[in-house]
Amino acid sequence: MTxxxxxxxxxxxxxxPFNKKxxxxxxxxTFAGDLEWDSLTVMDFVAAIEDEFDIIITMNMQAxxxxxxxLTDAVVKLQx
Amino acid sequence: xxxxxxxxxxxxxxxxVAAPRDLFSKFDALIAEREALLATGVxxxxxIVMDEVKSPTVAVIKGKETILLGTYNYMGMTFxxxxxxxxxxxxxxxxxxxxxxxxxxxxxxxxxxxEQALIDFYGTEHAMVFSTGYQANLGMxxxxxxxGDYIILDADSHASIYDGCYLxxxxxxxxxxxxxxxxxxxxxxxxxxxxxxxxxxxVYSMLGDVAPLPEMVAAVRKHANCMILVxxxxxxxxxxxxxxxxxxxxGVEKDVDFVVGTxxxxxGTVGGFCVSNHPKFEVLRLVCRPYVFTASLPPSVVATxxxxxxxxxxxxxxxAHLWENSRRLHGGLTDLGFTLGTKTPQSxxxxxxxxxxxxxxxxxxALLELGLYVNMARPPATPAGTFLLRxxxxxxxxxxxxxxxxxxxxxxxxxxGAIG
Numbered sequence: 404m405t406x407x408x409x410x411x412x413x414x415x416x417x418x419x420p421f422n423k424k425x426x427x428x429x430x431x432x433t434f435a436g437d438l439e440w441d442s443l444t445v446m447d448f449v450a451a452i453e454d455e456f457d458i459i460i461t462m463n464m465q466a467x468x469x470x471x472x473x474l475t476d477a478v479v480k481l482q483x
Numbered sequence: 484x485x486x487x488x489x490x491x492x493x494x495x496x497x498x499x500v501a502a503p504r505d506l507f508s509k510f511d512a513l514i515a516e517r518e519a520l521l522a523t524g525v526x527x528x529x530x531i532v533m534d535e536v537k538s539p540t541v542a543v544i545k546g547k548e549t550i551l552l553g554t555y556n557y558m559g560m561t562f563x564x565x566x567x568x569x570x571x572x573x574x575x576x577x578x579x580x581x582x583x584x585x586x587x588x589x590x591x592x593x594x595x596x597x598e599q600a601l602i603d604f605y606g607t608e609h610a611m612v613f614s615t616g617y618q619a620n621l622g623m624x625x626x627x628x629x630x631g632d633y634i635i636l637d638a639d640s641h642a643s644i645y646d647g648c649y650l651x652x653x654x655x656x657x658x659x660x661x662x663x664x665x666x667x668x669x670x671x672x673x674x675x676x677x678x679x680x681x682x683x684x685x686v687y688s689m690l691g692d693v694a695p696l697p698e699m700v701a702a703v704r705k706h707a708n709c710m711i712l713v714x715x716x717x718x719x720x721x722x723x724x725x726x727x728x729x730x731x732x733x734g735v736e737k738d739v740d741f742v743v744g745t746x747x748x749x750x751g752t753v754g755g756f757c758v759s760n761h762p763k764f765e766v767l768r769l770v771c772r773p774y775v776f777t778a779s780l781p782p783s784v785v786a787t788x789x790x791x792x793x794x795x796x797x798x799x800x801x802x803a804h805l806w807e808n809s810r811r812l813h814g815g816l817t818d819l820g821f822t823l824g825t826k827t828p829q830s831x832x833x834x835x836x837x838x839x840x841x842x843x844x845x846x847x848x849a850l851l852e853l854g855l856y857v858n859m860a861r862p863p864a865t866p867a868g869t870f871l872l873r874x875x876x877x878x879x880x881x882x883x884x885x886x887x888x889x890x891x892x893x894x895x896x897x898x899x900g901a902i903g
Contacts, residue, residue, distance in 0.1 A: 443868060446638055450659060459672045461633075462648070462655035 410456075410482070411475045417451050418471070430472030456482060525844050526851065528859040538562055539751075539879045544856065550884055550891075552874045553858035557831050558720045558801055559879030560751030560791040570752075573786035580781045585612075586768060589779030597789040601758055604792050605727055605742065609764040612756045612785070614777050616716055616745025617643040619755030622773035623712060623743055625651035628680045633673055636682040637661065639689065639866050641714065644682050650773075653680070660687070660866065661694055667702040670709065679709045685718035685729030689865050689873065690824030691832030693718075693729050700738040712741040717830060720749025720795050721802040721878075746788045749795060754780050754788055801878040805831055808876045808885050815889035820902040824871070834860075835872040835892075842901055843870035849895035855888060 415428050421444055422428070426437050434440050440448070449460055452474070458481040460468075468474050521527060535543035539559035540551050560566055573593055583589035594612060601610035613619040624647030628634045632653045636644055639660040648655045656673070659665040666681070673679060681703050683694050696713070703709045715728030723731025726749075730739050740761060746754035757767075768774060780788075806828075813828035816835060824834030837843040840861060847859045850872070858873040865871050880888075896902035 441868070442863070446657065450665070453672075454668070457672065459656055459669060462657060 407475060407479055410478050411471070413455060414452065414471060414475055414478065417448065417455060421448050428471055430470065430475070432471045433469050434471075434474075435469065452478070458482065520840065520844065525848050528844060528847050531851075531856065536561075539877050540881075540884060542856070544851070547854055549851070549854050549856050550880075550888060551856050552876070552880075552888060553856055554877065555717070555748040555875050556751060556877050556879075557717075557805060557875065558749040558751065558795060558798060559877045560749065560794070563751070563791065563794065565794065566751065566787045566791045569790035570783040570787040573782040577782035579783075581779045583778060584775055585779045586775050591779075591782055591785070593782045593785040593789065594779060597754075597785040597792070598756075600789040600792040601756055604725070604796055605758040606725070607742075607758040608760045608762075610756055610758045611764070611767060611771075611774065612754060612780065613774055614755070614780055615753060616743070616747055616755035617646075618773040618777065619743050619745070619757055620644050620714060621647045621650055622771040623741060623757050623767075624648060624680065624682060625773070626767060626771040627710070627712070627741075628653035628678070631677065633677055633679045634682060635666065635669060635673075635679060637684065637687075637694075639687050640682060640684065641688065641716070642864070644684075644714065661692070661699075663695060663698045663702050666699060667705065670703065670706040673706075675707045677708060679706070681709055681711045682714070683711065684714040684716070685722065686716075686830040686832065688717050688832060689860060689871065690834045691717075691830045691873075692825050693829045696730055696733045696735045700735045704738065710740040711738060712743060713739050714743045716743070716745045716748055717832065719744045720798070721805050721831065726795055726798065726802060746784075746791075750788050750791045752784050752787045752791065754784060798878075805876060805878040807882070808878070808880050809833065811882070811885050812874065812876060812888060815885070816892055819889070819893050819896060821892065821896065831876045833874045833876070835874065837870045837872065837901060840870055842899065843872060845899040846895055846901050847872055849898050850891055853891040853894060855891045855895075 418428060422438060426432060434445060449465060453460055456478055460477065464477060468477055531544060533542040533544060539556045539561050542549055542551055577591055577593065581589040581591060598610040598612055613622055620643035624634060624644060628651055630652040633656055634648050634653045635656045635658060637660055638657050656669050658669050683699060686693055700711060703711055713730050715730065718728035720726045722729045725731060730736060741757055741759045743757050746752045809828045809831050812833050813823065816823060816833065822836045824836060837846060843859055847857065850857055860871040860873050862868045
């Protein structure tokens with residue numbers, strides 16, 4: 404199992420190409436509020452994360468995920 | 484009490500100055516955007532009134548005779564004399580409405596006749612008619628996929644498909660528009676034992692592009708426990724030897740479990756349906772809430788639909804003319820220098836892609852003033868945040884009208900700077 408920090412770092416690396424405003428990432432950074440992503444960006448990003456970790460993040464789960472930390476937790480759970 | 488009113492304690496402050504927050508506050512940004520747009524003097528693209536409708540292709544808007552190029556009335560059945568007569572006869576014989584649900588007092592002989600017309604048209608065992616196409620998707624998707632099941636849908640799916648997902652309790656998985664690989668990968672990651680409903684569309688209505696159904700069906704069939712539903716709203720009437728849709732034209736009839744469609748496009752009235760060969764299909768009439776908990780279609784509507792569907796079975800010449808119109812308009816607009824939604828004419832929808840809202844509205848209004856109505860479409864309805872002028876052709880557009888349309892696009896495009 405990959406540890407949580409490693410997953411967080413991988414997610415951060417995946418966020419970089421979509422982080423057009425150069426926001427400093429923390430666990431609490433929100434996708435809609437801080438990164439100001441629209442639904443299309445979210446979709447492209449989710450697809451990238453799904454392919455990176457070979458998982459599925461359903462739209463039901465996506466509705467509950469607001470921050471980078473929450474996404475990290477979700478990926479940890481899905482990989483377990 | 485909201486913050487604004489609570490702090491407005493100065494008796495001399497007029498009450499209307501403080502705008503209290505209420506349930507409508509979430510729409511403030513949209514209201515402001517519209518007000519700013521309309522303040523520039525343009526007409527509102529979303530509040531056009533057709534004062535007179537002279538034929539499937541001509542209406543009068545604010546006193547001006549206008550060619551209609553945004554109606555989805557693909558086969559021009561709205562004014563077909565047999566269709567209109569069937570509606571009048573049913574109105575006389577059965578009255579204005581059923582005032583009831585299909586499962587109670589709302590199934591008349593006409594509802595059974597239109598379901599039989601669909602069975603004959605599609606060559607299936609079963610047909611179920613809903614009050615709108617939107618409700619057909621809402622009902623089929625929310626009822627078929629329940630808790631613990633999965634719905635796999637194309638990202639560019641119509642709102643009625645998304646809303647069908649939200650109405651039910653299934654897990655929702657999206658794949659990239661028309662991407663076979665993306666679909667295949669996602670199916671591969673889902674639990675094999677889980678039941679899955681894959682929802683596809685024959686024609687995607689925003690850009691008018693067609694799905695690669697044989698490749699998609701092949702990808703789906705690699706995985707266990709999948710059923711396939713194809714929405715043929717924009718394909719019925721003129722794709723395939725029998726006009727059943729893209730799935731017929733592409734030869735995947737045996738692999739599609741459910742076809743959903745509408746009466747509000749090629750059929751020329753209103754209503755929705757699903758056809759299928761599944762042996763247990765009829766149980767849906769008892770468990771599908773958007774079918775049960777609404778009034779059935781009026782007798783005149785089902786009579787016009789049944790007559791129209793039977794006529795569409797023998798509409799080979801009309802189909803051929805519709806395709807000619809689509810090819811000519813696509814070629815004409817491409818030659819003028821417009822960017823279109825598809826490189827080749829794939830359907831009866833031709834989408835003109837513009838740079839932004841200002842240009843789209845200017846173009847839309849210039850066309851309207853020249854006597855041409857097209858649909859303006861904007862995000863979130865459009866893919867990738869695009870602004871579109873969406874043209875939908877009709878089999879009743881004459882070759883001469885199509886030339887006039889191209890001429891109007893040339894004039895409007897130059898006047899607004901959309902083309903050089």
